[in-house]
Amino acid sequence: MEHCRLSYKNSSISYYRFGKGNKVAVCFHGYGEESESFTFLEKYAGDQFTFYAIDLPFHGQTAWHEGLNFRWEYLRNIIQEIVNAKRHIILLGFSLGGRVALSLYQAIPEKIEKLVLLAPDGLKVNFxxxxxxxxxxxxxxxxYTMKHPGWFLGFLKVLNRLGLVNxxxxxxxxxxxxxxKVRNDLYNRWTSLRRLRPDIEKIKSLIKNCKTPVRLIYGKYDKIILSARGEKFRKGIEDDCSLSIIDAGHQVLHEKHAKEIIESLKV
Known part of the structure; x- marks a missing residue:
């Protein structure tokens, strides 16, 4: 496993490269996580895949200095510098990373060999x-709320007592x-990634036209991102998109689920 850095504009993008296989998989982690979340995959599939796991802005060891503004063009440029631009790649995204993967697919569908999305954000707009x-x-x-959270905490507790919040x-x-610090990170992360807004209907059209295989994996007990979102997304692209539900909560990206993840990368 090799820790690497890419200088991009005024920023330093941190990522890990591991495995020595012929197929290339680019990995995007979930909210509050980091690129090392994927490193267990080397043990199970490092002979078949070369993995590039990226630290997103305000996560891990990436030092992002372009303000609260991470555009899909930046994402595309960064990935094309990290991975040979001529290579076809598999995208593997978990939760927030699923939205990132969808945004990148929308930008360069002709370069994407497969989409593997684990409990992905981005299939439904959260109000x-x-x-x-x-x-x-x-x-x-x-x-304001991140600086002065008292009023919101009180409001949330009232909603909880009334049974109006899961x-x-x-x-x-x-x-x-x-x-x-956690609140400050939340504000920076959510705001900086706000421009990554995948157009789901356009993506479904691209999947259909490009015949891109899509594998969706959800946790049976996940209360954060429900599999119903994936079922709705599949409508009209069933021939290219499969969905499986495993014995997990939201944390689908875990070594104990390595078998299911690797199978989705291969099939």
Whole structure:
């Protein structure tokens, strides 16, 4: 396993390269995680794949200095510099990384051999995420709340008592706003990646026209990203897109699920 850095504009992109196989897989991690989340794959498929796992802006060891603005053009340029631009690649994305993978596929579908998406974000527009990242007023409220979270914590507890918020979402939200640094990271990460907005209908058309194989994997007990989103996405592209549900929660990217992940990369 080799830790590498790519200088891009004023930033330093951190990534790991591991495995020595002929097929190339580019990996995008979930929110709050980092590129090392994928390194267990080398043990199971390093002889068949060469993996490039990227630290997204404000994650891992990437030092992002282009402001809160990460465009799909930047993503495309970075990947084409890391991986030989002539190579066809497999995209492997988990959760937030699924949205990143979809955005990259939309930009360069002719270069993508396969899409493997693990409990992917991006197949459905989340209203609250849209509100706080895509509208000026919402982003201002978001910024204020991350600096002064008291009012929101009280509001969230009221919703919880009334049974109006899913328990998993409630606990997930509490975790991400309990600490000043965690809140600051949340604001920077959500805002910087707001321009990665995959056009799902366009992507489905590209999948159909390019005959791109897509493999979706969801956790049976996942309360964060439901498999129903994947089932809806599959409609009209069933011949190219398969979906499997495994015995997991949201954390589908885990060594104990290596077999299912590797099978999706191969098939």
């Amino acid at each position: 609250w995420y849209w509100l706080v990242t895509q509208t000026r007023a919402g982003n201002k409220i978001f910024h 328990q998993s979402i409630y606990k997930f939200t509490l975790y991400y706003i309990h600490d000043k």
